[in-house]
Amino acid sequence: xxxxxxxxxxxxxxxxxxxxxxxxxxxIIADTMARYYRLQGKETFFLTGTDEHGQKxxxxxxxxxxxxxxxxxxxxxxxxxxxxxxxxxxDKFIRTTDADHKLGVQKAFEKMFExxxxxxxxxxxxxxxxxxxxxxxxxxxDGEGCPDCGKPTKLVKEESYFFxxxxxxxxxxxxxxxxxxxxxxxxxxxxxxxxxxxxxxxxSITRTSFDWGIKLPASLNDEKHVMYVWLDALLNYIxxxxxxxxxxxxxxxPATMQLVGKDIxxxxxxxxxxxxxxxxxxxxxxxxxxxWWTRNGEKMSKSxxxxxxxxxxxDAYGLENFRYFMLREVPFGQDGDFSQKALIDRINSDLGxxxxxxxxxxIGMSGKYSDFKITSQDVKALHVKELxxxxxxxxxxxxxxxELQTNRYLEDLWKVLAIANGAITxxxxxxxxKNGDTKGALALVGLVANILARVSILVxxxxxxxxxxxxxxxxxxxxxxxxxxxxxxxxxxxxxxxEKIPPLFPKIEEELMETPEPTxxxxxxxxKKKETPTKEESIITIDQFFQTSLKIGTILxxxxxxNSDRLLQLKVDLGESEPRQIIAGIKEYYAPQELINTQVxxxxxxxxxxxxxxxxxxxxxxxxxxxGLALMRPEKPKTSGSSVG
RNA sequence: GGCGGCGUAGCUCAGUGGCUAGAGCAACUGAUUCAUAAUCAGUGAGUCAUGGGUUCGAGUCCCAUCGCCGCCA
Numbered sequence: 214x215x216x217x218x219x220x221x222x223x224x225x226x227x228x229x230x231x232x233x234x235x236x237x238x239x240x241i242i243a244d245t246m247a248r249y250y251r252l253q254g255k256e257t258f259f260l261t262g263t264d265e266h267g268q269k270x271x272x273x274x275x276x277x278x279x280x281x282x283x284x285x286x287x288x289x290x291x292x293x294x295x296x297x298x299x300x301x302x303x304d305k306f307i308r309t310t311d312a313d314h315k316l317g318v319q320k321a322f323e324k325m326f327e328x329x330x331x332x333x334x335x336x337x338x339x340x341x342x343x344x345x346x347x348x349x350x351x352x353x354x355d356g357e358g359c360p361d362c363g364k365p366t367k368l369v370k371e372e373s374y375f376f377x378x379x380x381x382x383x384x385x386x387x388x389x390x391x392x393x394x395x396x397x398x399x400x401x402x403x404x405x406x407x408x409x410x411x412x413x414x415x416x417s418i419t420r421t422s423f424d425w426g427i428k429l430p431a432s433l434n435d436e437k438h439v440m441y442v443w444l445d446a447l448l449n450y451i452x453x454x455x456x457x458x459x460x461x462x463x464x465x466x467p468a469t470m471q472l473v474g475k476d477i478x479x480x481x482x483x484x485x486x487x488x489x490x491x492x493x494x495x496x497x498x499x500x501x502x503x504x505w506w507t508r509n510g511e512k513m514s515k516s517x518x519x520x521x522x523x524x525x526x527x528d529a530y531g532l533e534n535f536r537y538f539m540l541r542e543v544p545f546g547q548d549g550d551f552s553q554k555a556l557i558d559r560i561n562s563d564l565g566x567x568x569x570x571x572x573x574x575x576i577g578m579s580g581k582y583s584d585f586k587i588t589s590q591d592v593k594a595l596h597v598k599e600l601x602x603x604x605x606x607x608x609x610x611x612x613x614x615x616e617l618q619t620n621r622y623l624e625d626l627w628k629v630l631a632i633a634n635g636a637i638t639x640x641x642x643x644x645x646x647k648n649g650d651t652k653g654a655l656a657l658v659g660l661v662a663n664i665l666a667r668v669s670i671l672v673x674x675x676x677x678x679x680x681x682x683x684x685x686x687x688x689x690x691x692x693x694x695x696x697x698x699x700x701x702x703x704x705x706x707x708x709x710x711x712e713k714i715p716p717l718f719p720k721i722e723e724e725l726m727e728t729p730e731p732t733x734x735x736x737x738x739x740x741k742k743k744e745t746p747t748k749e750e751s752i753i754t755i756d757q758f759f760q761t762s763l764k765i766g767t768i769l770x771x772x773x774x775x776n777s778d779r780l781l782q783l784k785v786d787l788g789e790s791e792p793r794q795i796i797a798g799i800k801e802y803y804a805p806q807e808l809i810n811t812q813v814x815x816x817x818x819x820x821x822x823x824x825x826x827x828x829x830x831x832x833x834x835x836x837x838x839x840x841g842l843a844l845m846r847p848e849k850p851k852t853s854g855s856s857v858g
Numbered sequence: 859g860g861c862g863g864c865g866u867a868g869c870u871c872a873g874u875g876g877c878u879a880g881a882g883c884a885a886c887u888g889a890u891u892c893a894u895a896a897u898c899a900g901u902g903a904g905u906c907a908u909g910g911g912u913u914c915g916a917g918u919c920c921c922a923u924c925g926c927c928g929c930c931a
Contacts, residue, residue, distance in 0.1 A: 400863070404929045407861060411930070475928090544871090558883075565894060574893040581892070624882085638898040643891070658892090716894050 219250035228288035237523035248674035254693035262307035271425040319430040320457030336373035339366040381487040398546035478502040504548040529725035540619035569717040589705035591656035763857035771805035788854020
């Protein structure tokens with residue numbers, strides 16, 4: 214294998230559904246790996262695309278009165294749009310309806326046939342007419358019922374071509390055995406092994422019951438058959454490189470990293486390598502299977518209405534924040550839970566406090582101590598200890614990413630940031646300045662700058678734009694050269710003038726998306742409700758009530774908050790020396806103009822919060838129901854600042 | 859039903875058979891001001907699911923039981 218090349222793939226996504234968070238997750242991991250390989254200077258090819266053949270697509274198109282191709286075009290376009298929006302750095306977007314792909318698949322079929330791995334036989338199965346699906350005898354209910362709909366099935370025989378999967382059982386086991394990390398994570402690999410050990414049956418790879426698929430090669434002269442989806446789909450990984458035609462990119466094969474969801478691991482860890490062996494091609498270096506996302510602990514499903522729309526999350530919370538969250542939150546291979554609270558915690562704590570704020574700290578210090586000039590001059594002399602600690606972690610960190618342990622990778626980078634935050638406290642540069650030790654203070658700032666630079670480089674595969682902003686502010690670029698210089702060779706930054714930039718990760722103080730109605734839990738015994746008052750109506754004392762300071766305020770100014778669908782920025786007179794700035798989520802219900810010079814009821818002693826980077830010193834009271842929102846206002850005009858109670 | 863995994867601090871999880879069982883988050887207390895009310899330090903009476911067993915010694919190995927999950931049937 215050529216170590217200077219890398220090939221990363223996502224599955225090609227089936228166009229019977231619009232993109233959801235699972236697709237986004239796979240693709241973001243793949244994008245991260247591709248960006249990481251490029252950072253290392255490897256010649257990288259990153260493939261994604263759509264899977265467009267099969268009976269389901271044929272039907273879905275028909276039900277919409279469209280041709281399968283038109284329908285596939287539309288959904289495929291949606292995937293491509295989402296990936297563009299998500300800053301996915303794919304090199305090729307393959308579609309199984311591409312002419313080159315079809316040709317490559319036919320070539321591969323021909324080769325497998327000539328080799329004797331494909332033979333014509335008869336497929337026998339229990340067919341459910343209404344579900345249009347085949348089942349094996351053991352899957353049936355009571356010996357004949359369809360496991361999906363319960364209706365009787367009938368035994369159908371259909372001519373079919375088969376792939377001699379059974380021939381590859383031992384060779385596959387040998388592969389799993391010899392290549393420790395061919396399938397990741399390990400637990401999933403064990404499942405694959407036990408499946409193969411149970412014995413592999415030959416695989417039916419063609420159908421005569423529908424048309425929307427790739428025809429057999431002309432040499433076989435068998436018009437009735439189209440290829441069954443998995444053969445067609447899996448071969449995309451090599452047809453995308455020109456297999457069977459120009460072969461212009463076949464030098465990227467074997468794939469470095471093939472990412473899949475855990476549901477389709479079997480196809481990628483068993484069928485796919487078997488096909489490759491049949492084609493005399495080397496096997497992928499790694500096939501990685503990731504887990505599912507749940508939402509607030511529950512499985513996502515359309516019927517529950519709790520499906521996370523990835524674009525909506527990225528819109529509300531920021532694309533790179535979301536990318537960071539997904540990769541940081543879950544150990545690779547395990548299921549992860551999406552909740553706005555977890556996402557907000559990650560953004561505010563990891564990103565805002567520990568990372569973004571660190572940059573602000575050295576901007577502030579260098580501004581005060583040295584007119585924003587930062588030098589690495591005395592860093593080595595005064596901070597060997599910290600540099601060694603940082604390097605000890607960074608020397609190990611990349612193995613985590615190579616094993617797709619993105620959570621561990623990020624965790625370690627954050628340990629490096631903690632060294633920087635800790636060093637500031639330990640060395641108190643402000644005290645050094647007071648004591649005239651400018652050199653010491655500047656060395657500390659230089660140390661932190663170097664740490665930030667290194668982390669920015671290594672975090673760039675996950676958050677490319679953010680990393681770029683930091684690099685720009687610090688007058689360097691994120692490139693393979695800087696990776697080699699600062700990470701591999703451990704060089705220090707040239708002296709530079711840091712640019713004062715606004716906070717990278719503004720605090721998020723409230724959930725920015727609609728939360729789906731919680732599903733009714735039936736297991737909750739009804740008697741309990743009698744005993745316990747509902748949460749909203751639990752009893753409080755008058756003292757507790759008066760802990761809340763409610764006041765009448767007069768709105769002096771109201772403007773829209775840029776980039777927000779919900780927020781208005783208000784200046785409210787509460788009878789104090791200065792009007793308060795309040796950020797209120799009422800834009801959908803009130804125009805700024807109609808609010809000016811009206812009175813509202815304000816919670817005056819609420820802890821101030823930053824919302825989208827803007828200070829909010831209070832909260833407006835409003836009532837909300839299904840028809841919308843109504844502000845609470847005094848019945849007659851009252852002096853600004855009058856207390857309510 | 860078969861195979862495999864898991865059950866450790868309020869939450870998420872680490873813990874090659876061996877000194878008083880750890881980390882992160884949350885909480886509390888203190889320090890500090892360069893910074894986005896941030897950062898740093900300190901603070902846990904944990905039946906290591908339960909019951910047996912092996913061992914000088916078990917969260918760690920073995921058996922059984924209960925509970926959860928995955929793959930397969």
